[in-house]
Amino acid sequence: MAEPIPGPSTSAAAAAASDTNTSTSKKPSVIITIGMAGAGKSTFVQRINSYLHTSENDTRPPYILNLDPAVLNLPFEANIDIRDTVNYAEVMKQYNLGPNGGILTALNLFTTKFDQVLELVEKRAETTDHIILDTPGQIEIFTWSASGAIITDAIASSFPTVIAYIIDTARCVAPATFMSNMLYACSIMYKTKLPFVLVFNKTDVQPHDFALDWMADFEAFQAALATHPGARDAEGEPTYMNSLMNSMSLVLDEFYKHLKAVGVSSMTGAGVKEFFDAVEESRGIYERDYLPELERARAMREKTLQDAKDDSVNRLMKDLAVDRAKNPQAAANDRWAEEDEEDEDDGDAEVNIIDRSEERWPGQYIDVMSMRRGGAEEINWPRPG
Numbered sequence: 537m538a539e540p541i542p543g544p545s546t547s548a549a550a551a552a553a554s555d556t557n558t559s560t561s562k563k564p565s566v567i568i569t570i571g572m573a574g575a576g577k578s579t580f581v582q583r584i585n586s587y588l589h590t591s592e593n594d595t596r597p598p599y600i601l602n603l604d605p606a607v608l609n610l611p612f613e614a615n616i617d618i619r620d621t622v623n624y625a626e627v628m629k630q631y632n633l634g635p636n637g638g639i640l641t642a643l644n645l646f647t648t649k650f651d652q653v654l655e656l657v658e659k660r661a662e663t664t665d666h667i668i669l670d671t672p673g674q675i676e677i678f679t680w681s682a683s684g685a686i687i688t689d690a691i692a693s694s695f696p697t698v699i700a701y702i703i704d705t706a707r708c709v710a711p712a713t714f715m716s717n718m719l720y721a722c723s724i725m726y727k728t729k730l731p732f733v734l735v736f737n738k739t740d741v742q743p744h745d746f747a748l749d750w751m752a753d754f755e756a757f758q759a760a761l762a763t764h765p766g767a768r769d770a771e772g773e774p775t776y777m778n779s780l781m782n783s784m785s786l787v788l789d790e791f792y793k794h795l796k797a798v799g800v801s802s803m804t805g806a807g808v809k810e811f812f813d814a815v816e817e818s819r820g821i822y823e824r825d826y827l828p829e830l831e832r833a834r835a836m837r838e839k840t841l842q843d844a845k846d847d848s849v850n851r852l853m854k855d856l857a858v859d860r861a862k863n864p865q866a867a868a869n870d871r872w873a874e875e876d877e878e879d880e881d882d883g884d885a886e887v888n889i890i891d892r893s894e895e896r897w898p899g900q901y902i903d904v905m906s907m908r909r910g911g912a913e914e915i916n917w918p919r920p921g
């Protein structure tokens with residue numbers, strides 16, 4: 537199943553890669569942390585933040601974005617915090633949503649202003665080596681939503697980006713949980729096509745050697761599977777799930793070859809240096825594999841758009857020619873009346889994203905929802921329903 541991430545296949549792609557090699561060499565690396573609820577994403581971000589603040593590591597402080605609108609307390613200071621822009625509780629109330637719908641809608645609203653976020657990030661790019669994104673606890677809200685894809689694509693097309701997939705190691709000792717986690721990781725990797733680092737977190741509680749063994753040798757995984765409770769049914773036959781996982785382990789073997797895996801304890805800080813080594817190596821993969829593919833997709837999209845535009849214009853011109861031939865008098869009077877021109881001002885007031893490192897009163901909250909209700913400053917948020 538697992539195909540390698542496409543590499544540069546044409547000379548144009550190779551040229552694009554070499555062009556961008558120079559352009560990305562000084563850009564900061566973006567680290568997008570993704571993981572199941574409770575895997576330790578926020579604690580991990582706090583740990584790598586403190587590592588990057590430690591001057592003896594010869595690094596500059598990172599620029600951090602919090603994209604979780606529902607988090608109550610963050611163990612780190614975010615430079616841009618979604619909670620400064622969207623009130624998740626108010627979104628739930630106004631759009632009549634449950635918690636997950638509220639988080640998703642809050643993220644969607646924030647994404648409509650992501651161009652402002654990118655501008656701020658680009659302004660700061662000279663002063664930092666790392667940009668870190670903490671994502672919502674409910675993994676699917678980021679990984680399977682349009683806004684998650686837009687944010688990922690937008691940032692990855694500007695900066696060398698790597699996905700840090702955080703795994704709760706202690707919860708992976710059961711082969712079935714390990715397999716589920718790996719399948720999820722696999723789906724994200726093939727969706728984003730970005731360099732991927734598996735971060736086995738909480739190694740202070742459970743060392744991750746077993747996971748590395750299972751990834752390196754599928755027979756070791758199959759042996760663990762065979763001895764796991766529930767591997768056989770009442771008649772002593774392997775259960776359906778067991779057989780399925782057995783086959784899957786062969787398939788995932790190929791996927792593991794494209795992964796870097798590190799063990800980290802966000803509690804003690806063990807393994808953080810190895811993580812940054814893996815991020816550094818991923819820059820090369822980004823430049824070699826992701827960028828040429830991005831250029832190719834961009835060129836194809838532009839061509840498709842141009843073709844569609846040309847086709848519409850051609851059809852319009854044909855229709856006009858037929859009309860004019862039928863009624864030459866009407867064609868002669870067919871002139872644009874200047875007074876009919878509409879006022880182009882759509883009343884789109886700005887919602888400013890806050891850069892906490894710049895503002896005078898950090899955390900000053902902009903209530904975009906009440907702005908939406910208020911008459912004077914109209915915002916074009918989408919209407920409920």
Ligand SMILES: Nc1nc2c(ncn2[C@@H]2O[C@H](COP(=O)(O)OP(=O)(O)OP(=O)(O)O)[C@@H](O)[C@H]2O)c(=O)[nH]1
Nearest residue numbers: 572573574575576577578579673737738801802803
């Ligand atoms: N022992 C140990 N505990 C950890 C480690 N990392 C995180 N934890 C604990 O795991 C729990 C969840 O950590 P969080 O950082 O809140 O996890 P999260 O993935 O951000 O959680 P959500 O955003 O709610 O999904 C907390 O109780 C942390 O203290 C670690 O390396 N070792």
